[in-house]
Amino acid sequence: xxxxxxxxxxxxxxxxxxxxxxxxxxxxxxxxxxxxxxxxxxxxxxxxxxxxxxxxxxxxxxxxxxxxxxxxxxxxxxxxxxxxxxxxxxxxxxxxxxxxxxxxxxxxxxxxxxxxxxxxxxxxxxxxxxxxxxxxxxxxxxxxxxxxxxxxxxxxxxxxxxxxxxxxxxxxxxxxxxxxxxxxxxxxxxxxxxxxxxxxxxxxxxxxxxxxxxxxxxxxxxxxxxxxxxxxxxxxxxxxxxxxxxxxxxxxxxxxxxxxxxxxxxxx
Amino acid sequence: xxxxxxxxxxxxxxxxxxxxxxxxxxxxxxxxxxxxxxxxxxxxxxxxxxxxxxxxxxxxxxxxxxxxxxxxxxxxxxxxxxxxxxxxxxxxxxxxxxxxxxxxxxxxxxxxxxxxxxxxxxxxxxxxxxxxxxxxxxxxxxxxxxxxxxxxxxxxxxxxxxxxxxxxxxxxxxxxxxxxxxxxxxxxxxxxxxxxxxxxxxxxxxxxxxxxxxxxxxxxxxxxxxxxxxxxxxxxxxxxxxxxxxxxxxxxxxxxxxxxxxxxxxxxxxxxxxxxxxxxxxxxxxxxxxxxxxxxxxxxxxxxxxxxxxxxxxxxxxxxxxxxxxxxxxxxxxxxxxxxxxxxxxxxxxxxxxxxxxxxxxxxxxxxxxxxxxxxxxxxxxxxxxxxxxxxxxxxxxxxxxx
Numbered sequence: 194x195x196x197x198x199x200x201x202x203x204x205x206x207x208x209x210x211x212x213x214x215x216x217x218x219x220x221x222x223x224x225x226x227x228x229x230x231x232x233x234x235x236x237x238x239x240x241x242x243x244x245x246x247x248x249x250x251x252x253x254x255x256x257x258x259x260x261x262x263x264x265x266x267x268x269x270x271x272x273x274x275x276x277x278x279x280x281x282x283x284x285x286x287x288x289x290x291x292x293x294x295x296x297x298x299x300x301x302x303x304x305x306x307x308x309x310x311x312x313x314x315x316x317x318x319x320x321x322x323x324x325x326x327x328x329x330x331x332x333x334x335x336x337x338x339x340x341x342x343x344x345x346x347x348x349x350x351x352x353x354x355x356x357x358x359x360x361x362x363x364x365x366x367x368x369x370x371x372x373x374x375x376x377x378x379x380x381x382x383x384x385x386x387x388x389x390x391x392x393x394x395x396x397x398x399x400x401x402x403x404x405x406x407x408x409x410x411x412x413x414x415x416x417x418x419x420x421x422x423x424x425x426x427x428x429x430x431x432x433x434x435x436x437x438x439x440x441x442x443x444x445x446x447x448x449x450x451x452x453x454x455x456x457x458x459x460x461x
Numbered sequence: 462x463x464x465x466x467x468x469x470x471x472x473x474x475x476x477x478x479x480x481x482x483x484x485x486x487x488x489x490x491x492x493x494x495x496x497x498x499x500x501x502x503x504x505x506x507x508x509x510x511x512x513x514x515x516x517x518x519x520x521x522x523x524x525x526x527x528x529x530x531x532x533x534x535x536x537x538x539x540x541x542x543x544x545x546x547x548x549x550x551x552x553x554x555x556x557x558x559x560x561x562x563x564x565x566x567x568x569x570x571x572x573x574x575x576x577x578x579x580x581x582x583x584x585x586x587x588x589x590x591x592x593x594x595x596x597x598x599x600x601x602x603x604x605x606x607x608x609x610x611x612x613x614x615x616x617x618x619x620x621x622x623x624x625x626x627x628x629x630x631x632x633x634x635x636x637x638x639x640x641x642x643x644x645x646x647x648x649x650x651x652x653x654x655x656x657x658x659x660x661x662x663x664x665x666x667x668x669x670x671x672x673x674x675x676x677x678x679x680x681x682x683x684x685x686x687x688x689x690x691x692x693x694x695x696x697x698x699x700x701x702x703x704x705x706x707x708x709x710x711x712x713x714x715x716x717x718x719x720x721x722x723x724x725x726x727x728x729x730x731x732x733x734x735x736x737x738x739x740x741x742x743x744x745x746x747x748x749x750x751x752x753x754x755x756x757x758x759x760x761x762x763x764x765x766x767x768x769x770x771x772x773x774x775x776x777x778x779x780x781x782x783x784x785x786x787x788x789x790x791x792x793x794x795x796x797x798x799x800x801x802x803x804x805x806x807x808x809x810x811x812x813x814x815x816x817x818x819x820x821x822x823x824x825x826x827x828x829x830x831x832x833x834x835x836x837x838x839x840x841x842x843x844x845x846x847x848x849x850x851x852x853x854x855x856x857x858x859x860x861x862x863x864x
Contacts, residue, residue: 255544296548329728
């Protein structure tokens with residue numbers, strides 16, 4: 194395996210980011226003390242992070258370099274189905290390069306482009322979403338020179354329990370384990386989870402262990418992979434108390450934590 | 462050996478003009494500067510060039526003073542014109558990036574009297590002093606981990622907001638010998654040297670661009686060298702005079718990667734065509750037109766169907782009428798043809814008029830006069846009657862012709 198510190202994410206060695214977005218009915222509940230819903234908060238955060246990622250891809254001459262390829266997978270918009278979260282001209286795509294993302298925004302909000310809208314409709318088919326992410330990552334790793342690229346990063350944002358996880362969450366766990374076995378020459382696929390809740394308090398950011406909380410909090414923690422050196426550095430820069438082997442898991446984070454989490458999960 | 466500058470852009474930049482590492486040398490004052498403009502900041506190569514040039518003109522080794530000097534240069538950086546993209550989404554990105562300013566790492570050094578080398582540095586551009594015993598002293602970072610932990614950069618906006626203080630800078634005075642060699646290198650090459658100090662001898666052997674290119678490609682391919690801009694200045698202390706620049710020739714460029722779109726084969730979505738409202742209206746209109754035509758044809762077909770039914774009904778009625786109204790004795794008529802002819806003869810025989818003898822004689826004489834060969838005996842038989850009728854019809858015909 195190569196030393197990831199020698200790797201620069203570039204248009205010749207891009208990185209795949211996969212956002213799994215819970216679009217189930219419960220996402221319509223309010224986000225903490227905010228006046229808007231969880232789905233609106235998540236959508237704003239995703240639109241912001243695409244913009245932030247793109248800032249790292251624009252060259253001095255204004256040309257956009259395809260340093261990142263982004264997949265948005267929505268689950269729960271239709272009953273027990275998973276579909277691409279891209280909309281408008283990009284709606285038939287799973288993975289879109291930064292260059293194409295900026296050619297086809299859905300519109301503008303406060304002078305900034307947006308790509309997705311909030312949805313909160315049906316069940317929570319999270320297992321199917323991870324199964325989809327597994328296929329995406331597998332196809333991506335085996336395409337072109339992607340084995341010599343940064344391993345894909347999956348960021349799952351949910352507010353609740355999967356409705357298709359099977360007995361003792363075995364179906365979901367199985368998909369996650371299969372994803373963790375996928376790797377490039379620079380390491381295995383990263384899985385980060387953010388569990389947003391309407392409850393106030395009980396905040397848990399990048400923990401090394403989870404002793405409290407419900408079964409599902411523990412499951413999401415177990416599903417998450419440890420933060421790599423780069424992520425730990427960024428988390429520390431952003432003021433988080435993060436130790437070695439901390440996992441990419443956040444429970445009950447606020448809006449700032451959400452955007453910081455997405456930023457930490459995006460290699461520099 | 463003269464001062465040697467080695468520079469090669471990263472493969473992803475394709476051409477040398479996009480290199481973001483900048484250097485400046487003042488041989489007279491023996492001052493050197495190297496800055497690495499960060500890829501993610503706005504016009505970072507311009508900022509890197511400005512600070513290196515400023516440093517060799519006005520070398521300062523007191524961090525506070527250098528901060529003031531560089532802060533003054535931000536105005537020069539900001540005066541650089543930039544044309545924003547016509548794509549509003551991209552233009553918004555460019556403006557956001559412009560607002561974040563230009564960022565670069567920096568190292569400056571000057572050879573002073575009494576064999577003292579003054580160094581000031583901010584960021585992960587590193588210096589290596591190679592003495593005659595091949596011992597390497599490095600500054601500011603002595604190992605890869607501390608180099609990677611660096612989080613200090615000189616950013617234009619941070620300078621304006623007074624967020625950069627002396628803690629961002631590291632300074633050092635080193636005593637050197639005349640046989641020593643100095644290498645200053647940007648982060649990618651510095652990282653390789655720190656990991657593998659023996660690489661220095663390989664670097665010192667580079668004499669032309671082909672060798673530099675081969676060196677970088679070799680270590681890029683083996684993944685030991687980060688795919689980044691590569692810059693180094695090799696300073697043989699004995700000979701600080703002439704400068705040899707080894708950089709790509711004008712016509713050199715790395716091949717552009719094919720812009721192929723990644724399509725996940727196992728997740729191929731059924732393509733759903735999205736029509737615009739106008740296209741949808743057009744489709745709807747065409748469909749309505751076809752529906753109307755179909756309706757007309759249906760109406761006509763119904764009329765034809767009715768006419769056909771009437772015709773068939775009439776035909777059936779006709780056949781029925783013909784059947785029921787046919788003559789009842791027709792069968793007897795056909796079977797007794799011979800009997801009928803006999804009856805006719807009888808009727809004819811019975812129909813021979815009875816005329817007086819005198820009249821008969823008169824007619825017979827008239828017939829003899831007309832050339833008929835009969836006897837004028839006063840008996841009026843069939844033969845006489847037949848001749849008389851023939852004579853009368855001829856007579857009648859003649860009269861008609863005369864008229």
